[in-house]
Amino acid sequence: MTPPRTQSTTTDVAIVGAGLVGCLLACFLSRRGLSVTLYERRSDPRAADAERGRSINLAISARGIDALDRIGLRDQVMAEALPMRGRRIHDIAGQTVFTPYSHDGTRAIESISRSALNETLLSAALESPLVTAVFEHRLLRVGLEDGTLEFETPDGISTINAGVVIGADGAYSAVRARLLATPGFDYRQDYLGAQYKELTIPARDDDFAIDPEALHIWPRGGSMMIALPNPDHSFTCTLFWPHTGPGSFDEIDSGEKALAYFTANYPDAVPLMPHLIDEFDENPVGNLVTVRCARWSVNGVVGLIGDAAHAITPFFGQGANCGFEDVVELDRCLDETDGDWARAFPLYEQRRVANANAIADMALENFVEMSTRSASKVFQAQKDVEHTLERMLPEHYVSRYELVSFSTVPYAEVVRRTTVPSQARSVATGVASRVSDSLTSLIGRKGDSA
Amino acid sequence: MTPPRTQSTTTDVAIVGAGLVGCLLACFLSRRGLSVTLYERRSDPRAADAERGRSINLAISARGIDALDRIGLRDQVMAEALPMRGRRIHDIAGQTVFTPYSHDGTRAIESISRSALNETLLSAALESPLVTAVFEHRLLRVGLEDGTLEFETPDGISTINAGVVIGADGAYSAVRARLLATPGFDYRQDYLGAQYKELTIPARDDDFAIDPEALHIWPRGGSMMIALPNPDHSFTCTLFWPHTGPGSFDEIDSGEKALAYFTANYPDAVPLMPHLIDEFDENPVGNLVTVRCARWSVNGVVGLIGDAAHAITPFFGQGANCGFEDVVELDRCLDETDGDWARAFPLYEQRRVANANAIADMALENFVEMSTRSASKVFQAQKDVEHTLERMLPEHYVSRYELVSFSTVPYAEVVRRTTVPSQARSVATGVASRVSDSLTSLIGRKGDSA
Numbered sequence: 079m080t081p082p083r084t085q086s087t088t089t090d091v092a093i094v095g096a097g098l099v100g101c102l103l104a105c106f107l108s109r110r111g112l113s114v115t116l117y118e119r120r121s122d123p124r125a126a127d128a129e130r131g132r133s134i135n136l137a138i139s140a141r142g143i144d145a146l147d148r149i150g151l152r153d154q155v156m157a158e159a160l161p162m163r164g165r166r167i168h169d170i171a172g173q174t175v176f177t178p179y180s181h182d183g184t185r186a187i188e189s190i191s192r193s194a195l196n197e198t199l200l201s202a203a204l205e206s207p208l209v210t211a212v213f214e215h216r217l218l219r220v221g222l223e224d225g226t227l228e229f230e231t232p233d234g235i236s237t238i239n240a241g242v243v244i245g246a247d248g249a250y251s252a253v254r255a256r257l258l259a260t261p262g263f264d265y266r267q268d269y270l271g272a273q274y275k276e277l278t279i280p281a282r283d284d285d286f287a288i289d290p291e292a293l294h295i296w297p298r299g300g301s302m303m304i305a306l307p308n309p310d311h312s313f314t315c316t317l318f319w320p321h322t323g324p325g326s327f328d329e330i331d332s333g334e335k336a337l338a339y340f341t342a343n344y345p346d347a348v349p350l351m352p353h354l355i356d357e358f359d360e361n362p363v364g365n366l367v368t369v370r371c372a373r374w375s376v377n378g379v380v381g382l383i384g385d386a387a388h389a390i391t392p393f394f395g396q397g398a399n400c401g402f403e404d405v406v407e408l409d410r411c412l413d414e415t416d417g418d419w420a421r422a423f424p425l426y427e428q429r430r431v432a433n434a435n436a437i438a439d440m441a442l443e444n445f446v447e448m449s450t451r452s453a454s455k456v457f458q459a460q461k462d463v464e465h466t467l468e469r470m471l472p473e474h475y476v477s478r479y480e481l482v483s484f485s486t487v488p489y490a491e492v493v494r495r496t497t498v499p500s501q502a503r504s505v506a507t508g509v510a511s512r513v514s515d516s517l518t519s520l521i522g523r524k525g526d527s528a
Numbered sequence: 529m530t531p532p533r534t535q536s537t538t539t540d541v542a543i544v545g546a547g548l549v550g551c552l553l554a555c556f557l558s559r560r561g562l563s564v565t566l567y568e569r570r571s572d573p574r575a576a577d578a579e580r581g582r583s584i585n586l587a588i589s590a591r592g593i594d595a596l597d598r599i600g601l602r603d604q605v606m607a608e609a610l611p612m613r614g615r616r617i618h619d620i621a622g623q624t625v626f627t628p629y630s631h632d633g634t635r636a637i638e639s640i641s642r643s644a645l646n647e648t649l650l651s652a653a654l655e656s657p658l659v660t661a662v663f664e665h666r667l668l669r670v671g672l673e674d675g676t677l678e679f680e681t682p683d684g685i686s687t688i689n690a691g692v693v694i695g696a697d698g699a700y701s702a703v704r705a706r707l708l709a710t711p712g713f714d715y716r717q718d719y720l721g722a723q724y725k726e727l728t729i730p731a732r733d734d735d736f737a738i739d740p741e742a743l744h745i746w747p748r749g750g751s752m753m754i755a756l757p758n759p760d761h762s763f764t765c766t767l768f769w770p771h772t773g774p775g776s777f778d779e780i781d782s783g784e785k786a787l788a789y790f791t792a793n794y795p796d797a798v799p800l801m802p803h804l805i806d807e808f809d810e811n812p813v814g815n816l817v818t819v820r821c822a823r824w825s826v827n828g829v830v831g832l833i834g835d836a837a838h839a840i841t842p843f844f845g846q847g848a849n850c851g852f853e854d855v856v857e858l859d860r861c862l863d864e865t866d867g868d869w870a871r872a873f874p875l876y877e878q879r880r881v882a883n884a885n886a887i888a889d890m891a892l893e894n895f896v897e898m899s900t901r902s903a904s905k906v907f908q909a910q911k912d913v914e915h916t917l918e919r920m921l922p923e924h925y926v927s928r929y930e931l932v933s934f935s936t937v938p939y940a941e942v943v944r945r946t947t948v949p950s951q952a953r954s955v956a957t958g959v960a961s962r963v964s965d966s967l968t969s970l971i972g973r974k975g976d977s978a
Contacts (some may be wrong), residue, residue: 255708258705262719264716266720267708267716320711
């Protein structure tokens with residue numbers, strides 16, 4: 079065993095975590111003339127295989143695209159993206175219904191590979207001579223007063239003196255764990271009763287096996303599978319199942335049992351998933367946590383960003399989008415304070431905390447909508463009504479989904495606009511409700527044949 | 529510098545933290561024939577001066593006394609305790625009013641020295657040959673699967689193999705910090721807007737300077753000072769002031785400013801506090817945090833107890849009492865499961881979590897009662913009515929304060945009984961309300977001269 083070697087270096091900004099948000103932040107900060115070092119616990123993603131069981135693809139929409147646009151990466155990233163223009167709901171009989179995301183059917187959220195996006199952002203960051211990235215660095219200590227850092231590395235302990243430390247180290251952030259002991263650091267973490275596991279629908283005859291222009295949902299009432307397309311014509315499926323009880327990961331704990339469960343509950347997916355048994359046995363079960371911190375910085379020296387500050391559930395496709403918006407806002411706050419972190423951090427947290435809490439709530443609510451309500455004919459009829467109203471009253475009626483996914487209206491304002499009805503909105507909602515009632519009774523009379 | 533030495537030892541139960549609850553737990557567990565080691569971060573309290581600025585005395589009541597009784601320590605501890613039979617409210621003019629805690633004026637909560645109680649419990653634990661205590665051990669790692677522990681000590685790293693690990697390491701528990709990363713570990717911490725600082729009213733002519741049979745309160749509307757008697761005839765005073773704003777620790781940040789503030793707001797206390805300026809300058813400002821964990825154990829191997837599981841604010845005098853009740857319950861669960869920790873821990877958390885949340889809520893509510901409502905004549909009249917009803921209808925009407933302080937009724941049941949009125953209780957409350965209205969109008973007519 080080699081004796082531990084102690085290194086000591088200096089950087090303007092230490093970003094802990096070289097994931098999506100950390101790399102994007104490095105791009106923005108180096109443009110300000112700051113020296114930035116990215117410290118990543120894992121090995122270099124450009125050398126190693128992508129880690130198993132973390133989300134393989136994700137949906138990027140207006141907020142994420144806006145951030146990429148600001149550093150000139152929009153076109154490069156979008157070239158590899160696959161637009162999903164709506165939801166395709168798979169019922170238990172294998173019938174599908176498509177519900178567009180926008181009233182004109184043109185707007186799309188974009189399915190992209192997490193690892194490809196990460197590598198694009200890391201490479202973009204490293205194009206600046208001001209940015210360095212080091213890997214296999216596990217955070218041991220953070221000095222909250224002076225920005226000192228200690229990492230465990232394959233070569234021993236590494237000590238860093240940073241002007242500013244930013245934790246971009248995800249939902250289980252080690253930087254945040256250190257901030258938890260700070261007086262006044264109000265905090266909560268709440269696990270969802272559902273867990274997740276990823277599976278694959280491979281390409282068939284070099285083409286997509288199912289409609290590639292949709293986010294597919296198999297809603298089964300508090301439980302569901304979704305699928306997003308990949309550039310190699312496969313789909314990554316994610317099961318969201320309860321932890322315990324009927325149809326849970328506790329109950330269905332082997333590939334064989336999963337096959338039987340799929341045959342009964344997702345029958346149309348079974349022929350699409352030839353590796354179901356092996357993948358189910360091999361892939362890990364992941365947890366879904368919502369994290370809320372009342373403060374995102376301490377002493378003007380240590381800050382948090384992205385999932386480290388506000389892990390949310392994935393049901394609105396906003397995890398990365400929200401983190402990217404954090405980066406844009408932090409950069410804006412630095413602009414407004416002439417780069418004074420002691421003033422920029424408080425401004426940033428003041429502007430972002432309520433928005434992060436708002437999307438956290440909306441994402442939790444959307445789990446119910448996706449897994450339960452999206453299956454109902456009434457829900458589909460209501461979406462039709464919403465889109466009709468959006469066409470008829472564009473100034474007065476914009477759905478929550480449109481505002482979250484296709485605008486950069488602050489999340490907290492989205493909640494306000496779509497919760498507390500303005501006068502115009504109450505009229506529209508009244509119309510929607512009456513139309514929806516008529517549709518419901520109409521569908522009711524038609525029975526289940528639609 | 530001496531090269532680090534690695535020690536490795538084995539114990540049935542490792543208790544992290546040799547405070548009140550850790551030491552009491554060691555007493556209970558050693559009686560079960562388990563070998564127990566207490567690991568304390570601080571130095572041996574029997575050798576060093578008591579730590580400054582932590583609460584110097586505390587109130588022990590029925591629940592704490594019950595626990596002490598079970599291991600034969602009741603008489604020894606109570607011999608040093610000072611009974612406080614009610615609140616003595618100091619108004620801004622220096623007038624005082626006494627409100628007894630129970631309808632017959634005989635029941636008392638007991639003021640005792642935290643350090644003396646800690647030493648009593650530590651000595652009692654160490655009387656068993658099965659108990660060991662080691663100091664200056666700072667926890668570095670906990671193995672959640674196998675109960676391994678790593679401590680930093682003055683002699684290097686110490687590695688322990690424990691059958692079971694219990695974190696009794698207080699509101700800022702290092703064991704809990706490790707559990708936070710466990711899937712499903714729902715958690716929240718909330719800091720109170722108020723902070724605290726301790727001061728002293730020394731003995732005068734070898735006697736108490738003010739009534740020793742009361743808990744003294746100077747309520748000032750969202751802000752207050754309290755004082756509890758000590759065996760040396762002094763009182764320990766605690767200021768509970770806001771963090772920021774008028775009358776806050778931010779504003780009044782020196783002994784000189786404090787003297788001016790006291791002269792205006794606690795005028796009767798000023799002549800009793802000759803060391804006010806120096807003590808205010810020297811003593812630290814402490815924070816008040818409420819901690820809630822949905823789980824108190826993991827894998828049947830690592831558990832939490834006392835403040836580590838449920839830090840609460842001190843406004844019901846129940847911090848130690850609640851922790852002692854945890855110990856009694858955990859011991860009971862071990863009885864019921866034949867000492868099988870894997871079954872005892874889940875039973876223990878199932879029985880205790882709701883009760884800890886209930887006393888956390890009641891303690892927060894009591895801050896409002898103590899600092900604001902206790903000053904009003906209406907409040908004092910209502911207490912009189914409550915006590916009258918308790919005398920008249922003992923089966924039907926028992927106040928929340930009595931149930932918390934003078935019974936071992938589970939806290940969650942106290943909340944139920946004193947929140948959701950039973951039929952009998954609504955009658956009593958109706959009477960109370962009418963009597964109280966009459967008193968209020970009577971007092972109103974009498975003006976402020978009472």
